Amino acid sequence: MKPLHYLTLVLLILALIIALVPQNTTRPYKLSAEQLLAEIRTGTQFVIPDEVADKIIQKDPSIQLIDVRNPREFDMFSLPGAINIPLQDILSEGNVEILNQGTKMNIFYSNGSTEANEAWLLTRQLGYQNNYVLQGGLNYWMETILNPTKPGSGASSDEIARYDFRKAASMALGGGDVSASAAPVSASSSSTPKPGVVPVKKKKKASGGC
């Protein structure tokens, strides 16, 4: 048999197989169920409110707060510098550049922590890194940062120090009265829910033939 006949046979068989099997449209998941369970159990995705408050006050440029509630709730109250990506839009094409990057620390938050956790779960499964969840959500934020309770007289010095920090943070972040929405929401974040991140087209040139 001539080489051309071998080639014909092999190519035709392979092409027949590929024509007959259905197309694989599933996107491969990055983590197995066990790996994900292990991450959830250790709770590595959580960032405590004190840490977030500290970063906000210091205007740490390495964090990006992401509000996953709906735009109406976002307009009523949001954390300073936060952007709004409602949970239902988390998979939309335009957000990939924000969620899948290696420089900033994205922190999801919602009222409780359920929605933020769901957002984290989805992005984690897509293999994105640097996404975290504000522990306890906004409710816990109100409780701890904006309206901290004074520890009792028998409190340890640690507790008192934490209270002092929270009290200071509360003042810096306009705590005390939530309805006043005095949180210094920066102008850019309230007027434009999407940040100025320009989605960069992936530049993976495959140059031509010969």
Add this chain to the structure above:
Amino acid sequence: MGPLAVNDIISSNTNFFLAFVIGIGFGFVLEQCGFSSSRKLAGLFYGYDMVVLKVFFTGGVTAMLGLLFFSLFGWVDLNLVYINPTFLTSAIVGGLIMGAGFIMGGFCPGTSFCGAAIGKIDAMIFIVGLFIGVYFFAFGYPMFETLYKSGAMGSPKISTMLDLSDGVFALILVAVALGMFYVSEWVEKKFPREEY
């Protein structure tokens, strides 16, 4: 898991390194197949040697089947594979210019560097011409811009345009390629040329 570079499995430096290694391999194979001889490419036009067509169609068809199987096994996410955008008009004009250059020069850009590497003077002159063309286009870009950008179609796939699945289109293309192989065998017998 793939493509490797887009999914950050390998860094862009590793990517460049792999491209470098693959490039050397490509040049080596081109040379070994005798592509560094300008008669090989001219032979395609005159019909006495159709090996160029056979090699590039085999390469294309193999890569196509390989990618489709990789996608089937979940090794490559085809949505992430970069497709060069199509500019129909400029592709046709460019194809004609390049084809004419092939016949006149006897080299394509890749094979000219192979030829130059083994010391062929005609290949070196071809490269000089190639660079003149590159500079002419680059500095004259404002002149060509309208033509260059005309017929923009995004990154379409023929299979989607024909409303076929990728697999069925692959089968058709393989059949076409094989048909061309048999025709070129026949053409080579019809226009034989000894000693070239």
